[in-house]
Amino acid sequence: MISRRFVIFSGIAAAGGLAVGYALTPFSTLERAAQLVAKEGAASLGAWVRIGSDNSVTVIVPHSEMGQGVHTALPMMLAEELDADWSLVSMEQAPPDVAFANGAMVREYLRGDMSIPGWMSGVTEFGSRKIAELTHLQITGGSTAVRYTGVRAMRVAGAAARRMLIKAAAAAWNVSEGEIEAKQSRLSHKSGKNATYGEMAVAAAAFDPPVDPPLKAKKDYKIVGTPMKRFDIPAKVDGSAKYGIDVRQPNMSFAVIAASPVYGGTLKSVDEKPAMAMRGVKKVVKFPDAVVVVADNTWRAKEALLALQPIWDDGENANLTQASIFEGMTAALKKGDLTEDYGNGDVDDALKSAKNVVESLYRVPYLAHATMEVMNCTAHFEGDKLTLWGGFQDGLGSRAAAAKFAGLAIENVTLHHMAMGGGFGRRGRQRQRTIDYLERAIAVARQVEGPVQLVFTREEDMTQDNYRQASVAWMKAALDDDGKVNAWLHTFTEKHDPPEAVRVNYGFANQAVRYATGTNPVPWGSWRSVDHSQHGFFIESFMDELAYAAKTDPFEFRRAHLADAPRHRAVLELAASMAGWSNPRQPGRAMGIAIREIFGTIVAQVAEVSLTNDGRVRVHRMWSAVDPGEVINPATFTAQIQGGAIYGLTAALYGEISIDKGRVVQQNFPDYEMVRMADAPEHEVRFIESGARTGGAGEPGTVPVAAAVANAVFALTGQRVRELPLMKAKFIGKTGGS
Amino acid sequence: MITIHVNGTPQQVDAEDGMPLLWAIRDVLNMTGTKYGCGVGACGACTVLIDGVAMRSCSFPVGLAAGKDVTTIEGLKTGDTLHKVQQAWIDAQVPQCGYCQSGQIMAAVALLQEKSRPTEADVEEAMTNICRCGAYTQIRAAINAAARA
Incomplete structure (x- = not known):
């Protein structure tokens, strides 16, 4: 169904439930989204929400959590319109797939919203490409998550799902929809009939989603506007949250990089012997503008890198000064x-x-991002399949960039979203240098057996940033x-x-x-x-x-x-x-x-x-x-x-x-x-x-x-x-x- | 082989004496709750307790930790019960990106072991870890709450 404002879609999902999606992307994309998030035993009510038979509500969030609370704020917006019991609500990060591209945000950009930063377009030039290419965006930045995904998609999906549950209950109980009350994840009728959302979810699959469901007035909010506890916090106080740098895989190597300290400089030569003689060192990898040591742990790689004396050609920026x-x-x-x-x-x-x-006359200097977690990415080639682990502000864009850089079809690239130890713009695509840490990791992984984790030391992170x-x-x-x-x-x-x-x-x-x-x-x-x-x-x-x-x-x-x-x-x-x-x-x-x-x-x-x-x-x-x-x-x-x-x-x-x-x-x-x-x-x-x-x-x-x-x-x-x-x-x- | 007692368990670490304790914990023992931030003892993300004292493990050779008791963020819980500082961190909703918080929590635990009712000046003197997300207001509130708990 297509309305003036958005596309909403329903169909049978992989697990036999219902999919209701909200996006600007074609129907096939929404089917795919429903399949990706469908789980056995759970009816999939929308690309953005899944209601389990145990009455649990899982909201699928297409943005990255960097500590700004988006993994909680967006579910709050959906749960509000769904009238869900907040204690039953949890969230999942959407997979980096086209089906979860930021359709709502792209739409606002095309309408001419000035406050969306153009850098978010990454390598995409808006206006000159097909909508299908525009959907290769899954960006978190420019304060857009709540403003676009939340307002345009989460609220509508929650309200649509609620209407469908009401329709299902009305049909099951042979009463009019207007007599059904839906609140706290429960449907009830004055006759005493009642059911949980979970019990009615599969039956709701038979109904078309409303195209333009009415949204709540602010005065009726029960969840939005309250200081709900963030979902991501418990794992961040007991050491169990896994950031990119915490990835550990069997037979994994650790790599540390030194790029030309001068921008545009190149590596003339480096004697590998001092590094190769050190304990745990597996390999020295040379790039046109950088040298990398691969070892069996991070510290040994760091120490061996310090033992190298790379000779650089500084190039044309050699005399550049701040003055x-x-x-x-x-x-x-x-x-x-x-x-x-x-x-x-x-x-x-x-x-x-x-x-x-x-x-x-005023002036300000360059600034580094200095995220607490230094840039890092883990990459593993198995034949023509590439698996990546890391923190990315644009999961799908990163996956697409990785596929392009590796020369693989995007289907052959799997990207695991890890927690991000700060983003602040650094972990998004950059105009000039794309996603440097991702590309470096892929390039190293090509030359190494098994998974390899490439880590920038703090010094490398600070001197090889993309600066304010x-x-x-x-x-x-x-x-x-x-x-x-x-x-x-x-x-x-x-x-x-x-x-x-x-x-x-x-x-x-x-x-x-x-x-x-x-x-x-x-x-x-x-x-x-x-x-x-x-x-x-x-x-x-x-x-x-x-x-x-x-x-x-x-x-x-x-x-x-x-x-x-x-x-x-x-x-x-x-x-x-x-x-x-x-x-x-x-x-x-x-x-x-x-x-x-x-x-x-x-x-x-x-x-x-x-x-x-x-x-x-x-x-x-x-x-x-x-x-x-x-x-x-x-x-x-x-x-x-x-x-x-x-x-x-x-x-x-x-x-x-x-x-x-x-x-x-x-x-x-x-x-x-x-x-x-x-x-x-x-x-x-x-x-x-x-x-x-x-x-x-x-x-x-x-x-x-x-x-x-x-x-x-x-x-x-x-x-x-x-x-x-x-x-x-x-x-x-x-x-x-x- | 170096034997260190990590969270009450003796662990054999096959590492050079000069390897910083941080990397022995993270890359040899694969306990990743303790974080690398700067490698020079300047940010505190790697803070652990060595015999009860807060130390920046990135600048502490593992050889010197031989025979000592090392407590990491993973070792603060008693069974399933969070340490009062961890609970205060949840109650005050402290973490944003969360990366520095293992170190912040370990520093706060050490502070409260030494001074059960720290003054504002005590807190500022003990809590020198960097939080790039700037959650200092919440960290301060959580320490004060944990001190009262």
Whole structure:
């Protein structure tokens, strides 16, 4: 059946039950999905849900769990509409198969949703390929899981399954559907007849799924909006959760890699003998740009790799330095050969005739993802069959990429999804380098008998990342006689995704966003919040400068520019009121504020800072006001905002990857420091559930924090922060510090 | 052969004395709950207890662990009952990606063995492990709850 909004399908599944699917993909795909998740003795009620004869409800989730709670949030959305007994609900990760591709997300992209980052398309170019190819996407990123799969598929599938159970009960009891009550996984009629969902599931197979089942009103929610415990947590406190690096197979080898430390460099030669003489070493594998040692355990492979003295041809990046990269970026902006990105009014004209013009250069460094679990993948060739184990943000895309790289049909590639020790964008497909750790593992496995686990050491992980863009921004604005922004010109280097990252909600009459390209020689990768991470700092720091230029309080200045953005204004006001913005602080402390909209969620953050005796910035407290439209699981969402802010605060205080002689300087945590417990501020989070379209949870908390902290530093010291990280500068308090 | 007592069981480990305890546990004994994070003692993901003291096993040679009692995350349960710190971790919904949590829990267990009612300063001094997901608010709450349990 096809409706205007979606395709829903029912049929007989492998185990003899019913399949009801929701997707944009062809019917055959849904049949396949039902077969993949069908189990003996269980009726398969939809590609996204299976109801067992024991009345258990299993929700099939097509996204990857990285700690953001999606393996619990999506089942909550389905169970809500199904009126299931939550204690009977569990989840399964969908297999990496076309049948579970992100149809809903692709659809939104084709409709022109700006907040889906284009990098998620991986190697696929939307619009130019057949829908069948589009379905080779199973991505977790861009805060899309709840926003698309949840809202478009999970809720509808749950509601459809519930309608079918009611129809089955009505037929069995010969009563009208309207007299059947369905709640807590039980069907009942006033006559006293009743049955569990499990008892009625097979009978429900005889009925067509409703095409457009009515969804619940928010006031009737019993599961959504409550702090349900996450399914993945028990295994994460007793050591039983298996991450990619924990895979152990019979006869498995362990491999450690060293790639050319200079980007684009190649391996000239390496003497294998020192490694081969060491205990447990099985093989030295040479690639055009890397050398790998295979041994019987990880440490022996590491030690043997250290014993090798590979000779590299550094190639054309051998003299690259961070200073030269930044100089090139600044020169490109000054030269003015820029691509027009977005605008309204006539900014050049407005700037020309303005009396009060403010301009500043900002810059941010490269950043590594530094997931706690280093990149790794286990691969095993058996004839023309390839089996893979690892953590992937895009399971199906990874399987397709593996098949392509190995030159195999996708049917011959089996991919086992392991728990992920952090993703933050690193474990997705990257535009420039695809999935490097997966391809490396496959290439090694080709030359090794049995399964082999390829592990990046922490040093390799940090120096061979795909980095958050280092960028320079030249911000320019004009203030009118009323102290309002009349012109806003935001120019910067290198645009990635999402397009919304450079947009503001301030309603400027004349604005333009322009960017330079060709300034970045370092491999780029999406990093939690993607382009938002740098533009949030540029935009909200510069907005603060303008507030001071207009001699207006930074909160009031922003508020005055949000007259036509009531949701943003409400979020800003809530954050200010939580923080007690207008109340005096204790001596030696000051606050800063920033607001951004990220993947459909509006976040305003206030940070309160002081200086240590040696002039370093210390963040004591934070307050976040958040409007994501609706909140599925408030406990998880709060943790995402708090944790996201720590990720952003780590970048603001410490984060810097720099290049010298074409190499990444930072090697490990001592020189790429992280916020730890003692640095972590108290952080209060409150939500406004405006009922607007559902926004993301995983990335918004990361974005405003850098500007909020930098603005607080200005309030405290009068020193404007135009470069991150903050640890590079020493500050002197206006009141002598605290 | 080196004999170490892991979670109460004597284990023969065929390894060089200089192999870090972490790799002996993970790759020789195949107990994977203890994690590799940095290999230089900087992140704490590999924290285990050696004779009751929290140690970063990536920088502790297995030869020095001979004859000692090593407790890993797998050894905290008593039968099927979680250690009070593990239970507090579930109650406070601490883990996000969860990768660092074995080490965080071991560090917290050691802290509470030493100081049953730690102050905020005690917690900050003892808990220096990195959590890249930034679950520090929840870790703090769980330690305080476990201290009261």
